Amino acid sequence: MIAIEYLEVQYGRKPPVLSIESLSIEAGERVAVIGPSGAGKSTLLRTIKGYVRPAQGKVEVMGVNLATAPPKARKRINRRIGLIYQQFHLARRLTVLQNVLCGRLGVTNRWRSLLGRFSADDRRIAWSAICEVGLQDQVHQRGDTLSGGEQQRVAVARALAQQPMLILADEPVSSVDPAWAEDLLQLITQVQRHHRATLVMSLHQPDLARRFAERIIGLRKGKVVLDSAAAAVTDASLKELYRGDDSIPLNDAAGRPRTSQTRTA
Amino acid sequence: MGIVLLGLLGWAWIGTVNLENLLTAGPRFADFVARMLPPDLTLSSTEPTLFPPPLRIAAAAVAVTLQISILGTALAMIAALVLGFLGAENLTPHWVHHPIKIVLAVGRSIPIILLALLFMTALGLGPLPGVLAIAIHSIGMLGKLFAEECETVDGGVWEAMDSTGANWLQKIRYAIWPQVSAQIYSLTLFRLDMNLRESAVLGLVGVAGLGLWIENYRAVFNYQAVATMVIVTMLVVLVVDQTSVYIRRRLK
Numbered sequence: 001m002i003a004i005e006y007l008e009v010q011y012g013r014k015p016p017v018l019s020i021e022s023l024s025i026e027a028g029e030r031v032a033v034i035g036p037s038g039a040g041k042s043t044l045l046r047t048i049k050g051y052v053r054p055a056q057g058k059v060e061v062m063g064v065n066l067a068t069a070p071p072k073a074r075k076r077i078n079r080r081i082g083l084i085y086q087q088f089h090l091a092r093r094l095t096v097l098q099n100v101l102c103g104r105l106g107v108t109n110r111w112r113s114l115l116g117r118f119s120a121d122d123r124r125i126a127w128s129a130i131c132e133v134g135l136q137d138q139v140h141q142r143g144d145t146l147s148g149g150e151q152q153r154v155a156v157a158r159a160l161a162q163q164p165m166l167i168l169a170d171e172p173v174s175s176v177d178p179a180w181a182e183d184l185l186q187l188i189t190q191v192q193r194h195h196r197a198t199l200v201m202s203l204h205q206p207d208l209a210r211r212f213a214e215r216i217i218g219l220r221k222g223k224v225v226l227d228s229a230a231a232a233v234t235d236a237s238l239k240e241l242y243r244g245d246d247s248i249p250l251n252d253a254a255g256r257p258r259t260s261q262t263r264t265a
Numbered sequence: 266m267g268i269v270l271l272g273l274l275g276w277a278w279i280g281t282v283n284l285e286n287l288l289t290a291g292p293r294f295a296d297f298v299a300r301m302l303p304p305d306l307t308l309s310s311t312e313p314t315l316f317p318p319p320l321r322i323a324a325a326a327v328a329v330t331l332q333i334s335i336l337g338t339a340l341a342m343i344a345a346l347v348l349g350f351l352g353a354e355n356l357t358p359h360w361v362h363h364p365i366k367i368v369l370a371v372g373r374s375i376p377i378i379l380l381a382l383l384f385m386t387a388l389g390l391g392p393l394p395g396v397l398a399i400a401i402h403s404i405g406m407l408g409k410l411f412a413e414e415c416e417t418v419d420g421g422v423w424e425a426m427d428s429t430g431a432n433w434l435q436k437i438r439y440a441i442w443p444q445v446s447a448q449i450y451s452l453t454l455f456r457l458d459m460n461l462r463e464s465a466v467l468g469l470v471g472v473a474g475l476g477l478w479i480e481n482y483r484a485v486f487n488y489q490a491v492a493t494m495v496i497v498t499m500l501v502v503l504v505v506d507q508t509s510v511y512i513r514r515r516l517k
Contacts, residue, residue, distance in 0.1 A: 079430025089425035093443040106430015114438050
């Protein structure tokens with residue numbers, strides 16, 4: 001699904017923000033990218049989406065090299081990569097249904113879509129995505145009348161409407177009410193399994209990563225310093241990953257991972 | 266700073282105010298107003314006159330003035346939408362929006378009355394030069410305001426639409442338009458309101474409508490008819506102004 005080799009991402013003349021020798025993610029994997037702030041988690045996701053141009057190296061997504069592929073091929077895979085943002089990025093004045101239909105823009109008839117018209121197929125796909133995220137009762141509500149958690153569900157549905165092969169989620173739960181964070185991750189992992197998509201999500205909280213991902217990739221200063229099955233990640237390796245970053249409390253004195261509720265209370 | 270301001274004020278005063286003239290202006294002004302009263306509200310005149318009584322032609326004059334401003338504003342809005350989207354810094358590359366911004370600035374830098382005179386040399390008298398003058402000038406202002414409105418839209422939504430594979434027009438339609446449409450309608454109504462007043466003034470240079478009749482009556486010293494037309498103009502402007510305020514409040 002994703003094959004990265006000798007990747008370097010650099011902004012200007014500063015030292016590279018991302019420097020990965022080799023990383024591959026197989027189809028259907030559920031991966032969490034964790035690491036201290038500024039470790040390059042978002043940059044990695046945006047590089048995979050093709051929004052960040054690597055200074056060096058090769059990024060292959062679904063067998064297409066993003067740097068060298070012709071625009072047509074890049075567009076073809078681009079619309080099968082669903083992106084979920086921390087800030088949802090919904091069109092605030094459009095309804096839930098209209099927002100989700102936007103997920104069809106890449107494949108639907110371009111001119112008809114400008115008039116706000118979508119084919120029966122598009123509408124069926126959008127509706128089933130809305131049902132999957134449980135917003136069928138709010139279909140005609142405007143995006144900005146929803147709570148943060150609900151808005152993120154709309155964003156998930158929009159990504160699903162793309163019929164994604166790959167879902168990239170950039171800190172999907174960082175700006176929703178912590179009480180809803182687990183529900184939302186539950187939903188994201190559930191739709192990922194249901195659609196047999198690959199999921200790569202960056203997460204701020206390592207305990208959520210351990211519970212919802214199968215594989216954890218730890219980034220520190222742009223380098224992969226941890227890459228293993230979620231079950232095999234030890235507290236010691238997490239401590240090492242977050243060394244010097246006190247904003248992430250790891251385990252409590254009893255060695256038990258704290259729940260997100262108690263931590264934010 | 267204060268001294269500079271005082272200097273500027275003094276300079277402007279010396280250049281314009283003739284105190285002697287101003288102090289003796291009272292009686293002359295009173296005489297002028299007296300000749301306007303009472304406004305001519307007759308529908309037919311007993312003696313032969315060069316122009317029909319004002320209330321006879323008021324409806325037609327109001328109609329032409331409204332037509333000029335409505336059509337001019339509509340043309341301007343359509344062109345300004347295209348140029349506004351293309352001229353927004355966050356929607357197009359530098360080499361597209363930069364020249365467009367310059368074109369828009371040139372458009373609004375030419376006074377409407379000058380544009381009307383220019384178009385009249387090519388098109389002759391009548392309402393059409395007024396329509397074009399108003400359209401050209403309004404494109405400059407509306408295009409700039411539309412572009413600025415687009416520039417306030419959060420770039421994240423634009424990227425999110427891009428990530429679904431939407432093309433440029435689709436991104437405009439779904440990421441930008443829903444966020445700016447209410448404000449664009451509101452700005453256009455506001456401009457319509459301004460254009461109505463502008464088109465009344467355009468009569469002074471020969472564009473058809475209310476202004477032309479005011480100028481006609483003034484030229485034959487029929488000040489009572491002038492007064493009627495001024496009142497009619499004020500009423501129309503007030504009605505359109507209030508309607509536009511009402512609609513704009515509803516749009517928010």
